[in-house]
């Protein structure tokens with residue numbers, strides 16, 4: 001790792017504060033937003049790495065100190081232990097111990113406990129192998145996810161649960177969607193090569209998809225500001241073509257009427273419009289601030305849609321009564337399929353949240369179905385690998401709506417591991433067999449309304 005501009009001890013102070021905030025229920029993204037911009041990337045990287053080892057770090061701390069130290073000290077100690085457990089660790093055990101102790105010495109309230117911190121971290125350095133072996137039998141330490149999450153994956157995906165948990169420990173790849181209205185994918189791959197950014201095309205399920213060999217800031221992507229390309233995972237790139245394939249406007253109408261019911265920040269809205277530039281798209285989101293992000297993304301790409309802040313589950317408040325040809329419901333969910341991108345989510349979620357989320361998804365499906373014309377299609381999507389938010393939801397919907405015909409769709413997309421990991425798991429039948437699957441976990445079900 002390059003020499004940080006901010007001293008490591010200072011980055012550790014900020015990272016420990018971020019981890020303490022996550023423990024108290026705040027999302028990492030929200031906490032980082034309040035940090036000076038220069039510090040953000042470094043702290044985000046360290047906090048994300050630490051959160052991927054958080055189960056193990058807490059179990060190690062219990063081995064080193066049976067009674068939990070005061071929360072700020074505990075967060076700093078667990079932070080240093082978590083970073084020391086990373087593969088490969090960003091810093092040596094010695095550097096981490098030295099800088100964590102320095103962080104404690106320079107922080108009012110922690111100064112007096114710097115000696116205790118030093119003793120714990122030096123002991124970890126000496127007894128590393130034995131201490132790691134001692135916590136390995138604890139599933140939270142072994143898998144670095146809460147126990148309920150591990151048990152749910154075991155139940156939902158008996159053949160794949162280990163691969164799913166291991167994939168959540170990886171750094172996510174950065175995938176792009178080329179705006180084919182502005183030029184071909186091949187031409188963009190050449191532009192990337194000229195910019196010294198190594199990349200390859202995604203498989204046949206992603207005609208506009210590219211994955212970068214290493215993540216890069218969007219400002220470094222050629223033509224980003226001009227709308228040449230967007231950042232979007234391969235799994236998310238499946239939505240728009242799946243919904244639109246072969247669909248024509250009703251009764252010879254000039255344009256397809258499309259509802260994107262939960263649209264912010266607008267990744268899939270934009271893709272819908274890139275594929276059908278003439279479509280009349282209504283993009284809703286209940287969060288007005290997030291609606292601004294839809295508008296910003298569409299403006300960058302030179303696309304137009306009607307964007308409204310509204311609750312999709314209450315059509316009486318926003319629907320003009322004209323049926324839609326297509327509805328995309330990318331519903332709010334646990335985000336369990338993108339755990340590697342947001343490693344705080346696993347520690348923030350409670351199992352009880354799932355029932356509430358499933359109830360919201362069910363309510364949205366029931367409220368939106370009547371807005372679809374006969375022969376129209378609704379695509380239900382979640383970035384979740386839990387069956388309660390995927391297949392069970394789709395099964396319940398079909399049972400409750402006899403006029404819903406299930407069309408072919410990927411169902412649960414279970415991400416594979418990168419090369420070198422366990423054997424590849426299912427990641428969509430249409431993914432190239434020889435290509436390592438890089439997609440997030442997702443669920444897709446597609447329904448057509450039978451003609452009256």
Ligand SMILES: C[S@@+](CC[C@H](N)C(=O)[O-])C[C@H]1O[C@@H](n2cnc3c(N)ncnc32)[C@H](O)[C@@H]1O
Pocket residue numbers: 236261262263264265266267268269284285286287290310311312313330331332333
């Ligand atoms: C998974 S995100 C959507 C991602 C988006 N489709 C994209 O591809 O960029 C879910 C969104 O649903 C919104 N949402 C949650 N409940 C809603 C509701 N009742 N009506 C409309 N939007 C809602 C959230 O604010 C959030 O922006």
